[in-house]
Amino acid sequence: MRGAVTAQAPAKVNLLLQVGPLREDGYHDLVTVFQAVSLHEEVTAAPAREWGISVESADGTDVSGVPLDSSNLALRAAQLLAERRGVDEAVHLHVRKGVPVAGGMAGGSADAAAALVACDALWQLHSGLDGLAALGAELGSDVPFGLHGRTAVGTGRGEQLVPVLTTASFAWVFVLGTAGLSTPAVFRECDRLRALDGASAQPGDGRLEAVELALRGGDAEALGRALSNDLADAACSLAPELGRTLAAGRAAGAVAGLVSGSGPTVALLADSPAGAQRLAAELAPVVGPGRLRTATGPVAGARVLEPVAS
Template sequence: MNRLTAAPSPSVRVRAPGKLNLSLRVGPVEDDGYHPLVTVFQAVALYEEVTATEVPEGTGIALTVDGPHADQVPLDASNLAWRAAELLAEHVGVGADVALHLAKGVPVAGGMAGGSADAAATLAACDALWATGLSRDDLVGLAARLGSDVPFALVGHTAVGTGRGHLLTPAMTRGEFHWAFATQAEGLSTPAVYGQFDARTGGRAPAVDPADDTDLMHALRAGDPVALGLALHNDLQDAAIDLRPELERTLEIAQNGGALGTLVSGSGPSVAALARSRQHALAIAATWTAEGAADSVWCTTGPAGGARVL
């Protein structure tokens, strides 16, 4: 007797990278509540994977998550991936009917834009699943409506971000850079860090200027990790340390371990250390673990490519 089984529902799987801000320069808050930024993004080979699966019309959006700290990820419309599916559906005039599964590979709430990578991957996955045929520029435009880091997760590699960080210009780089990351189980609120930055500057931070990162851009073009380490910069670092003083020790341990450069990643609380090699990155990570200076450690390389269908 032949047994008939239902064909699996069509699905699309996309991965998108986390990021590091090699430089983050923050101007004074403007009337719209945002700070003008000049930032140099580098995508790193830690990835979010989103699988979008077809569901019957009228079903709506369903969201599931697995991976490290998945219990901290919301499963409702506050999730950026959910919002990305809704935005794309509204933009192209189709029903927002899809099952999304997020496999976390970027530290949660660590200043490395894992949620933004989820949103970017969801845009690309739903575009393919629904055959909407949008161009990459169209998707980048939608991404900018979701958050300032989402466009970069689509394009990846290394880029200069201006405006709120969403206006991207590709940056020339040579070679591969080795990174170690120390992450904390408890996240750090981005609005709180910006609020502390405003308190430190009295709302009178200097205007941002891309020319301030000239040395960093030269280091990237030369593929020179020593020069890059010296040029790393984050205007939010002191504000993040004010809120989480233990980050200073995490930075010092990496510096004492010979890191070429260290900084808080974005608004924190992850700490990044630039290493000479993969083995050196592993050694820095091991020291963080031995000293109890991180809840988890990650070693990877950059730059990495942007969102792509697997």
């Protein structure tokens, strides 16, 4: 058995998020297009006498809200893998966070994906991607995508994935929120707003096809026109500053912008990596440089980081 294994997994942005009506099980049917972007979580799994977890920030990301007990998703992932595969060994997980906490970019799910990959390698289980993804789906809707990465259409709760085949790359600027938003609270607000105005979900309205066409064509302008998030109004209702951030992004030259997932991170699409740098520089005096991250996508899913030979 190896002494310690480090794995990384990416953040995600939802290029499309269509939210169906509330189901009897308390979830909503989703149609979403995930894109993995180059903000990463790193998880190191090392043998230990007892289960434990520690966390640090890789880039100034506030980690004060990350639980360090059995409710932590990465720790739950490692323990679930051990239970299902009959491993009677504890590990200590150390997480280096580079994804906003409670930011709608699936940082916790990326931790879980990285923990599954790291522990699978540490224990030499050879579970395979599909085996780990099946476990990940038990932990959270976004965990399977953290394992797969790249770009994919998600259905069901978002855990049923079909890859979108594209060679195009896109550039992003992410504006971190000043406070986290609870995903369940945003979904409840979405349901409340729909009930107030009599709106209903409209699956099959052509939005998915528009996003897929733009992705395959590598057309940032077309992708900008196709970006859509049914949770945006709810997130902006709970955090009105999101609307102001989106307006500031458009004024600074973004191709388009949207709330990332359930928020409160705002994702701004740029025309190129150089354009993303210019956009971030333009926004820095408005929102503060500490709230800005630039990234590209798509990127690969969770993987082991091999040590560099000396």
